[in-house]
Amino acid sequence: MDAAHIDRVRHFNRTVTERVGVLQNTYLGRDRPLGQARLLWEIGEQGQDVRRLRERLGLDSGYVSRLLAALAADGLVIVEAHPRDRRVRTVRLTAAGRAEREVLDERSDDLACALLEPLAPEQRERLVAAMAEVDRLLTASAVVVEPADPGHPDARHCLERYFAELGDAFDTGFEPERSLLPDAGELRPPHGEFLIARLHGEPVGCVGLKLADPRAAEVKRMWVAPRARRLGLGRRFLVAMEERAGAAGRSLLRLDTNKALDAARSLYLAHGFREVAPFNDEPYAHHWFEKSIAPGA
Amino acid sequence: MDAAHIDRVRHFNRTVTERVGVLQNTYLGRDRPLGQARLLWEIGEQGQDVRRLRERLGLDSGYVSRLLAALAADGLVIVEAHPRDRRVRTVRLTAAGRAEREVLDERSDDLACALLEPLAPEQRERLVAAMAEVDRLLTASAVVVEPADPGHPDARHCLERYFAELGDAFDTGFEPERSLLPDAGELRPPHGEFLIARLHGEPVGCVGLKLADPRAAEVKRMWVAPRARRLGLGRRFLVAMEERAGAAGRSLLRLDTNKALDAARSLYLAHGFREVAPFNDEPYAHHWFEKSIAPGA
DNA sequence: AGAATTGCCTGACTCAAGTCAGAGAACTGC
DNA sequence: GCAGTTCTCTGACTTGAGTCAGGCAATTCT
Structure with a gap:
């Protein structure tokens, strides 16, 4: 890692x-x-399940319980049993809680003002722009990409979204049954690979790799959640899959895509894929791509 | 303050x-x-006075004392009396302390790496550049400009540096006695103004305003410490002085400068000053500037 | 020389932020 | 209907990070 970069990051952290x-x-x-x-x-405007809160903030169950008790004692929140599962507890803000939250909001604004206020207008513009950039890239770097089983609930969640989006995007609609869908087994080692990307624990993308052909690996079901777009995640998926395909001894990486998915197409081109003649008869595909890869160690 | 800006800053803070x-x-x-x-x-490599540490970190005397005792008990530091004033205590690292500090250093590096590592090279470049920008501008916004007495130790410190720098910069050297120096009284209300800029409590710049003439106010002794340059502090000084001169009923702001001070000259021009004929016979000045100002409320 | 000041240390606190091990209620699967 | 699981709460702790008042020793002022 570049020492000058590290130094900059450290200085930034400190400041x-x-x-x-x-x-x-x-x-x-x-x-x-x-x-x-x-x-x-x-907790937010419309309330939350306690366990979700715990998960989001990464806190101990007992601790949260006590914190909520304190807030409830101050009349800021109401904790009650979940209507469907009475073990689960749900919190929502009272009017006073909402007001208190507003106060916090204002303080957050004051904090932001205190940072901006001493600066000249032009400096403010630049600071805000740079903050947006840092924010975006730090978010990108917080995304964790890991192998997962395609049957995992998070994987299912991603695939459902993926199919729903395809249905919206394609002018013909999308019926999974008509497509050449690999079943979960095909994306599970040793027949394939499946990766999930998570941001703060929440699934925000997935990608599968099919290793059916002894020469060519095929990228399938690549999806990135709307909130995680423009973070370079697509590229990260491709890099990871290229590496895995190489490690599995494949010398070619292939994929197909629909004409409606412009962003995907430009990603593939930017990543060194070239468009080729159809190599399968996937009914929903309009473009086929491939890329030669160096076999891995 | 622009709401979109505030929102961005808040989001940044959170991330x-x-x-x-x-x-x-x-x-x-x-x-x-x-x-x-x-x-x-x-504490750093070459040791520190305890009170300086306290000041720098903004900690309670008792608290620091205890922290140091803990570090000393672990054999990481040695606390001893200052040779010249035995009330003051000085800390320095032992070999073990130095080693421990190295470990912290490495961890800082690891932290930086953890941020950069998941990113593509191009993203890294952008992140680091944006961090540098945020760092610089947050530092700028941390600079506090306040009125001060020109006789205050911080003011003296600034002025000493100022003179020393003039001596270095001018090819003729600089002898304060030969210059048309306002004495401290002339820069003290009601005859004038004096501002000091501080960063984390340390003086990093000063500027004086002379109100001798009933029509024209004169900016004197503007200095910005090397470490605080490129933060827009010069401009802030000029804005502040323009305001004060206006509030004092002056309609003209004047200043003179030496030919060696290029940066200063371009600052004045950028800030709306125009070069005029000499209005005094300061022996060290080569350029004279003035700017009309709107009298304040 | 005596008084005031400065710099530091100590004891006695407070408070936030957790951690950990049960206990008990509610639900699920069989 | 029973066993196991899930979710939350409670009590009993720990730790870190300070604050505050007082006191002692060294230094400076008068």
């Missing part, structure tokens, strides 16, 4: 944690512990 | 504190409390 950290304490942590404030914020 | 914060805890806070680690870091 930002100092500057933002100090302000967070002065503004947000004024009359309510930060833990409570975070929770209050995360 | 960054989550992403960097979590990693800091996992990497840096592993086997040593963060407070101790920060202290260990801040």
